[in-house]
Amino acid sequence: MMSDQGIRWQRAQELMRENALDIETMAACLGIDESKLTAMLADTPKRKIPDSLAQLMEQTFSKPQGWLDQGEDGGISYDLFGA
Template sequence: MMTDQDVRWHRAQELLLENALDVATMAACLGQDEKRLEAMIGVKPTRKMPDSVAELMEQTFSKPKGWMDQADDGGITFDLFGG
C-alpha cells in the first residue's frame, strides 16, 4: 500500500511530465531550493514533502486543493487479505 509520501511523490512526477519540467526548473517555478526539492521528488527521495510544498505545487500548477494527496486509483484498494 502506498504511503501519503508515495502518493505525493507520484503526483510530483505527474506534474514534471505534464509540464515537461526537470526538478531544477520546477524548483525555480516554486521558488524552492533545487537540492531540497530534489531530495523530496528525485529518483531516490530522502526527505518528506511537507504540506506547504504540496500546497504550493497545487497552486502553482492549477490543481485542486488536496490533489497532491489523492492516489490515481480513486481510492480503490486491492487488498486481498483485508488488512
C-alpha cells in the same frame, strides 16, 4: 497500499511530466531551493514533501486542493485488510 509520501512523490513526478519540467525548472517555478526539491523528488527521495510544499505545488500548477494526496483512483481506497 502506497504511503501518503509515495502518492505525493508520484503525483509530483506527474506534474513534472505534464509540464515538461526538470527538477531545476520546477524548483524555480516554486521559488524553492533546487537541492531541497531534489532531495524530495529524486528516484530515492531523502526528504518528505511537506504539506506546505504540496499546497504550493497544487496552487502553482492549478490543481485542486488535495490533488497531490490522491492516488490514481481519485483517492478512493478499498482497504479490505486494514493495512
